[in-house]
Amino acid sequence: MNMRTSRASATRELILTAAERLFAEHGVFAVSNRQVSEAAEQGNNTAVGYHFGTKADLVRAIARKHSGQIEGIRQRMVASLDERSDLRAWIACLIRPTTEHLEELGNPTWYGRFSAQVTTDPSLRQIMFEESRSSPSLVRITAAFNRLLPDLPDEVRAERRDMSRQLMVHMVAERERALADGTPTPRSSWRHTADGLIDALVGLWLAPVS
């Protein structure tokens, strides 16, 4: 990498970090590209436009950075399982890659609140889906659910997959927000937060269908 591209890459990284933080704290739409450029200490307040493009492009770059790292953890976890692994082990592969990633980043993190907003926003939610659709490890997890819960009707399986995703995204955001605000959290660490979510999701997936 020559000096020019290395500097551009450092600038991009500064912008990504500033944007993620401002979006988490104030809301993706409340913050302008100009404010992001200023917070990233770019003399030129059109830096976001120059390095990323639109707000949606910036959101995609943030999502991609984290989802790539989370996918890495998930692939290692999935690779350690086999046909004798139980439901709980596969559910853990849905939850722990994200909580481990946040644990590694160290407090404060912003990605949890960022993802919850992006997942909920009508114009941005597609970005999160595109980033996860291409995940090879999620395909393997889905196949394991099909194999382990053969009697669950397909539409209930789809519904519970969706429930698992919503719970993960929004409970992680809640905890991150509580940590940022200094309000009490039900669990003392990301690891134990994952334990609570996995317990609950095992019950949710095994619940009889009425």
Added chain:
Amino acid sequence: MNMRTSRASATRELILTAAERLFAEHGVFAVSNRQVSEAAEQGNNTAVGYHFGTKADLVRAIARKHSGQIEGIRQRMVASLDERSDLRAWIACLIRPTTEHLEELGNPTWYGRFSAQVTTDPSLRQIMFEESRSSPSLVRITAAFNRLLPDLPDEVRAERRDMSRQLMVHMVAERERALADGTPTPRSSWRHTADGLIDALVGLWLAPVS
């Protein structure tokens, strides 16, 4: 009510309906008060400011309108239960008031997507909490959970209450969005959506704590 107040009240209603729809479809922050005034066919495009105040005041008025109606249904449901009622019956009181309210409104609805955004937004989420904190029926439901699940540690009860709320808000928004977009939904009606959520939440609440 004289003609002047009756007209002001009709205008407020037009603005609330226009705002809810625009917020659901395009995002609470992507839509300006001016656009809401125009969509409500108010010649004066400062009508939102005049009748409500800020964006946050408008959001609160929308939330309050629906939460009042939902609380009415929930109070009737809670009144029909007693000490012999089981966990499933109490869980139903968390879910069915909202799904029945949406069913009564008839397709298309916007409140589901609106609430999911407001619950997730850093500057607006407090509004949703304030609207639900004052609910007498939710207090009775919480007491029933404490009575029926005495062995669950307090912090796990708090965590699962939060999970129940998150699941309800976001699964309802998902279904509403799918109906609006004409994409497939796992259930054929709001009533059956509630069945699926209640099944899942019974499993979630009864799940052993590891």
